[in-house]
Amino acid sequence: MKRTSKWISTRGLAFPILAFTLCLSMASTAWGGDGIPKAAWKRALGLPLENPGVTRAAGDIDDGYWQGVPVGGFGAGTFSRSYRGDFARWHIKAGVHKYEPVYANQFAMFQQSEGDAHGTSQALMNGHPSNGELSSWQWDYPVGAGDYYGLFPKAWFDYKWDKFPAHVTLEQFSPVLPNNYRESSYPVAVYRWHAENPTNKTVVVSVLLSWTNMSGWFRTYTRDFKGAPNQGNHNEYVSEKVGDAGTMKGIVFDRNRAGTAPNDWDGQFAIAAMESPGVEVSYQTTYQASGDGKAVWSAFSKDGRLANDGKSWVSDKEKLAGAIALRFTLRPGEKKVVPMVVSWDFSLIQFGEGRKWDRRYTDFYGTSGQNAWKIARDGLLHATEWSDEIDKWQAPYITDESKPLWYRGMLFNELYALTDGGTFWGRQAGSDAKATPTFALLECFDYAYYGTLDVRFYASLPLLKFWPDIDKQVLREFADTVPKEWPEQGLWVWKTQQVGEPITHKRKKIGAVPHDLGVPEGDPFVAVNEPGWQDTNDWKDLNSKFVLMVYRDYVLTGRKDTAFLRETWPAVKAAIEYLRQFDHGGGVPENSGYPDQTYDDWVVRGVSAYSGGLWLAALRAGEETARVVGDTKTTAEYHALFLKGQKTYISQLWNGEYFRYDTSSESKDDIQADQLAGQWYANLTGLGEIVPHTMQVSAAKKIFDVNVMKFGHGEMGAANGMTADGAILTNAEAKEVWVGTTLGYAGLLMQEGMNDEAWKTTRGLYHVIYEDKGYWFRTPEAWDITGNFRAGMYMRPTAIWALEMTSPTAK
CATH class of the missing domain: 2.70.98 (Beta-galactosidase; Chain A, domain 5)
Structure with a gap:
C-alpha cells in the first residue's frame, strides 16, 4: 500500500x-x-540487589x-x-x-x-x-x-x-x-x-x-x-x-x-x-x-x-x-x-x-x-x-502532584520498549521514497513477533498519544491483510502436543486479522501471521481488538480523520463478519475449547467474559463507524446484534457479583482480572455501557478484593485468574500477574473514579519491578506468586498510559 x-x-x-x-x-x-x-x-x-527475580521459563532471556x-x-x-x-x-x-x-x-x-x-x-x-x-x-x-x-x-x-x-x-x-x-x-x-x-x-x-x-x-x-x-x-x-x-x-x-x-x-x-x-x-x-x-x-x-x-x-x-x-x-x-x-x-x-x-x-x-x-x-x-x-x-506529567511520585517516573520509564524492544521503522530497499514507512514493535525477544495485535491492544496507547500518525499506519497495514489469504501450512504446536501427532493449519485465512506481521528470522511485513504455538485464525479476540483500535484512533485524535475510517472500513466490516461464524445463535461468538485468545495457554469454551465483552464493544464501535461513513444498513444491523449479544452475555455469565470466565470450561466460575477489557475500551472511546454500570462496578470491586488483594498481600498486581474464594489457580497463565493487562484494569478503575484501588493495583507492579525483583528496563509480561518472571522486555507494559487516558466523563 x-x-x-x-x-x-x-x-x-x-x-x-x-x-x-x-x-x-x-x-x-x-x-x-x-x-x-x-x-x-x-x-x-553499582548497588547490587538481594534476591532478584529470575526467569521461570527455560531458554528465556x-x-x-x-x-x-x-x-x-x-x-x-x-x-x-x-x-x-x-x-x-x-x-x-x-x-x-x-x-x-x-x-x-x-x-x-x-x-x-x-x-x-x-x-x-x-x-x-x-x-x-x-x-x-x-x-x-x-x-x-x-x-x-x-x-x-x-x-x-x-x-x-x-x-x-x-x-x-x-x-x-x-x-x-x-x-x-x-x-x-x-x-x-x-x-x-x-x-x-x-x-x-x-x-x-x-x-x-x-x-x-x-x-x-x-x-x-x-x-x-x-x-x-x-x-x-x-x-x-x-x-x-x-x-x-x-x-x-x-x-x-x-x-x-x-x-x-x-x-x-x-x-x-x-x-x-x-x-x-x-x-x-x-x-x-x-x-x-x-x-x-x-x-x-x-x-x-x-x-x-x-x-x-x-x-x-x-x-x-x-x-x-x-x-x-x-x-x-x-x-x-x-x-x-x-x-x-x-x-x-x-x-x-x-x-x-x-x-x-x-x-x-x-x-x-x-x-x-x-x-x-x-x-x-x-x-x-x-x-x-x-x-x-x-x-x-x-x-x-x-x-506536565512529572510535576502533577495529584498523582504518586513513583507513578510519574514509571509512566515514562515504561516507554523504553518503544525504542528498545526490537522496534522496526523503515521501507523496503529500492521502494518509492514517498511511500509511508512501515513501523512495528516486537512483542518481546523471546516471542519475536512484529506488531503482535492482541498485545498492542494494550501497548499502543502511548504510541497513539504521542505519535498518532505511526499508530494509524500500523492499523492500515493490518487492514491491508484482512482480505488476503496465506495458504501455506504451518505446525500447530499446542494441538500437536495435545494429540501426540503433527497437526497443521493454514497460515492466514481470508477475513482473519493476523496475530502478527511476521518474525525477524522470516520475511516480516510480507509473510504475516507466523505459524506457531496456536492457530490464531480462529482466535476470538483479534478481530474485535482490531475494530476497537481503529475506532479508538479515530476518536482519540479528535474525530476528524474520517478518511482513516473510510479507508479501514472494509477491513473492519470483514473482521466483524468473520467472527460471526462462531456465533451459534446467541449473538456472541463462542470460544472453541482451546486457548483461542491472548491468554494462549488457558482454555476457553462457549461464551466467555473476555472475548465476549470485546465482541460487544467491537459491535458498538462498528455501529458508530458505520454511522460516520454513512452505511445506515450496517449501523442498524450491528445495533440489533449488539442488543441480542448483550442479553446473551449477561444471562449466561453474570452471577450477581462478576462475570464468570466462560460457560463450559473447568475455569467457568473463576474470576478473570481482564473480564472488563471491552468495557474499558468502550469507556475510553465514549461507546457507553456494554453491560449495566452497576455490574461494571461490582465486577471491578470483586477483582480488586480477590485478584489484587488476595494475591501476594496486594503488593504484586492483579492475578489473571482466582477462584471465587480467593485461591490461586493451577493453570500456567491464570496464576500469573500480567503487567499490561493489570494496567488495563487499573485504567478501568480510574475511569470509574476508583482512584485508590487503581493506585494500589499499580503500586504493586511498581514494587515488583523497581523495588523487589529488579525488572527495571526489562519489564516482563508476567510473574507468579514467587515474583519470578516470564518473557522479559515485553511490549504490553507500556499500557501504563491507560491511567492517563481515561474517559472525559470519568468520575
Missing part, C-alpha cells in the same frame, strides 16, 4: 551555529545536575538486573549503559537481543585541583573487566559513590566521590520527542557533562570516552558476540571546523567492504566532541581493545590528555578501539556543560529470508551506512535544544 508520506518534522535539520555557540557559552550559568526531576527512578551506582535507560531512536537500533557503568545491552540488528559487556566502551574521568602534584583518574564503572582486558586502567569505581537516575528517554549518572573535587553529573538521552517523526528516528546518543567546582581552588576536569570498533559484529541471531569478526575493521580520526561553534573532533569506526551496497552488518560508529575556547579535545585513534590499554591510560592519567595519536591500521583479527578526551578548567564556583556524542549508521536491515529494508532515518542521511559523522555533528549541534524539548514534554 502506497500513501503520501506524513512523516515530516515541524523543524528542519539545520540548526544555527550561532545558537550552538550561545548554548555553550550559557553553560557557565546553567547547571543540569540540580535539575534531575524528582520523579526519576533512583538507585545508588535473563540477563539480570544490571540494566539502564537505552539510547537510540525508533527503528534506529539501540544499546544501553547499565547503572554500574558498563555498556552491555545491544539491539542493533533488528529483532535480535545481545547482552555482553564491551569493556573498552567506557567513560573515565580525570580531576586535579590546583596545587596537587597528581590528579585522580578513574574508569566510571563499578567493577572491572572479567576477561583481563585493559588491566592498566583504574577500575572499580566505588559502589554507592553517587546515584543513577532514569526517566526515559533520559538518564543521569551523578558522581559523588570524595577523591573528585568537582561535582560532575552525566546526562544521557536520544531525541525521542512527541509528534516528531524525524529526530525521533535518529541513531544518536547525547552525553552532556554537567560540571561544577564547589571548592576554592581551580580544578582541571577531563572526561574520556573510549569505544570499540563493533562494525561487523551484528551478523548473527545469537545473544552474544562469540565469533564476531574484526577482520577489515579500521578507525579514522576526523577533525572538522563547524562555523563559530568550534572544531568537532572524534573517531569514526568503520570496516572494509566488498562493493558499494552495504550488508546489514556493515556500518559505522562514531564518537565526537566539540573543541572550543576553554574546552580541549584530544584523541587516541587506535589501540588494541583486548590489550592492557596503556596507550590510553598512561597519557590520560597523567594530565587528562590523550596523545593525539592519529595512527590507524586495518585489523587482521584483533579488536580495535579508540578514545577521545574532553578537558576543561573550572574556577572556584564555576559551572560548565559540555556534550559528547556516540552515533551509529547501520542503515540496512536484512531479515532472515533475505528481504532488505532501509531504516527510517536514512530518509535524512542516506543509505550508504557511512554517515555516522554527519549524525554525530547534528547530535552535538542540537544537544541543548533536544534536552530542553524532552524536559518540556515531560514537565
Whole structure:
C-alpha cells in the first residue's frame, strides 16, 4: 500500500551555529545536575540487589538486573549503559537481543585541583573487566559513590566521590520527542557533562570516552558476540571546523567492504566532541581493545590528555578501539556543560529470508551506512535544544502532584520498549521514497513477533498519544491483510502436543486479522501471521481488538480523520463478519475449547467474559463507524446484534457479583482480572455501557478484593485468574500477574473514579519491578506468586498510559 508520506518534522535539520555557540557559552550559568526531576527512578551506582527475580521459563532471556535507560531512536537500533557503568545491552540488528559487556566502551574521568602534584583518574564503572582486558586502567569505581537516575528517554549518572573535587553529573538521552517523526528516528546518543567546582581552588576536569570498533559484529541471531569478526575493521580520526561553534573532533569506526551496497552488518560508529575556547579535545585513534590499554591510560592519567595519536591500521583479527578526551578548567564556583556524542549508521536491515529494508532515518542521511559523522555533528549541534524539548514534554506529567511520585517516573520509564524492544521503522530497499514507512514493535525477544495485535491492544496507547500518525499506519497495514489469504501450512504446536501427532493449519485465512506481521528470522511485513504455538485464525479476540483500535484512533485524535475510517472500513466490516461464524445463535461468538485468545495457554469454551465483552464493544464501535461513513444498513444491523449479544452475555455469565470466565470450561466460575477489557475500551472511546454500570462496578470491586488483594498481600498486581474464594489457580497463565493487562484494569478503575484501588493495583507492579525483583528496563509480561518472571522486555507494559487516558466523563 502506497500513501503520501506524513512523516515530516515541524523543524528542519539545520540548526544555527550561532545558537550552538550561545548554548555553550550559557553553560557557565546553567547547571543540569540540580535539575534531575524528582520523579526519576533512583538507585545508588553499582548497588547490587538481594534476591532478584529470575526467569521461570527455560531458554528465556535473563540477563539480570544490571540494566539502564537505552539510547537510540525508533527503528534506529539501540544499546544501553547499565547503572554500574558498563555498556552491555545491544539491539542493533533488528529483532535480535545481545547482552555482553564491551569493556573498552567506557567513560573515565580525570580531576586535579590546583596545587596537587597528581590528579585522580578513574574508569566510571563499578567493577572491572572479567576477561583481563585493559588491566592498566583504574577500575572499580566505588559502589554507592553517587546515584543513577532514569526517566526515559533520559538518564543521569551523578558522581559523588570524595577523591573528585568537582561535582560532575552525566546526562544521557536520544531525541525521542512527541509528534516528531524525524529526530525521533535518529541513531544518536547525547552525553552532556554537567560540571561544577564547589571548592576554592581551580580544578582541571577531563572526561574520556573510549569505544570499540563493533562494525561487523551484528551478523548473527545469537545473544552474544562469540565469533564476531574484526577482520577489515579500521578507525579514522576526523577533525572538522563547524562555523563559530568550534572544531568537532572524534573517531569514526568503520570496516572494509566488498562493493558499494552495504550488508546489514556493515556500518559505522562514531564518537565526537566539540573543541572550543576553554574546552580541549584530544584523541587516541587506535589501540588494541583486548590489550592492557596503556596507550590510553598512561597519557590520560597523567594530565587528562590523550596523545593525539592519529595512527590507524586495518585489523587482521584483533579488536580495535579508540578514545577521545574532553578537558576543561573550572574556577572556584564555576559551572560548565559540555556534550559528547556516540552515533551509529547501520542503515540496512536484512531479515532472515533475505528481504532488505532501509531504516527510517536514512530518509535524512542516506543509505550508504557511512554517515555516522554527519549524525554525530547534528547530535552535538542540537544537544541543548533536544534536552530542553524532552524536559518540556515531560514537565506536565512529572510535576502533577495529584498523582504518586513513583507513578510519574514509571509512566515514562515504561516507554523504553518503544525504542528498545526490537522496534522496526523503515521501507523496503529500492521502494518509492514517498511511500509511508512501515513501523512495528516486537512483542518481546523471546516471542519475536512484529506488531503482535492482541498485545498492542494494550501497548499502543502511548504510541497513539504521542505519535498518532505511526499508530494509524500500523492499523492500515493490518487492514491491508484482512482480505488476503496465506495458504501455506504451518505446525500447530499446542494441538500437536495435545494429540501426540503433527497437526497443521493454514497460515492466514481470508477475513482473519493476523496475530502478527511476521518474525525477524522470516520475511516480516510480507509473510504475516507466523505459524506457531496456536492457530490464531480462529482466535476470538483479534478481530474485535482490531475494530476497537481503529475506532479508538479515530476518536482519540479528535474525530476528524474520517478518511482513516473510510479507508479501514472494509477491513473492519470483514473482521466483524468473520467472527460471526462462531456465533451459534446467541449473538456472541463462542470460544472453541482451546486457548483461542491472548491468554494462549488457558482454555476457553462457549461464551466467555473476555472475548465476549470485546465482541460487544467491537459491535458498538462498528455501529458508530458505520454511522460516520454513512452505511445506515450496517449501523442498524450491528445495533440489533449488539442488543441480542448483550442479553446473551449477561444471562449466561453474570452471577450477581462478576462475570464468570466462560460457560463450559473447568475455569467457568473463576474470576478473570481482564473480564472488563471491552468495557474499558468502550469507556475510553465514549461507546457507553456494554453491560449495566452497576455490574461494571461490582465486577471491578470483586477483582480488586480477590485478584489484587488476595494475591501476594496486594503488593504484586492483579492475578489473571482466582477462584471465587480467593485461591490461586493451577493453570500456567491464570496464576500469573500480567503487567499490561493489570494496567488495563487499573485504567478501568480510574475511569470509574476508583482512584485508590487503581493506585494500589499499580503500586504493586511498581514494587515488583523497581523495588523487589529488579525488572527495571526489562519489564516482563508476567510473574507468579514467587515474583519470578516470564518473557522479559515485553511490549504490553507500556499500557501504563491507560491511567492517563481515561474517559472525559470519568468520575
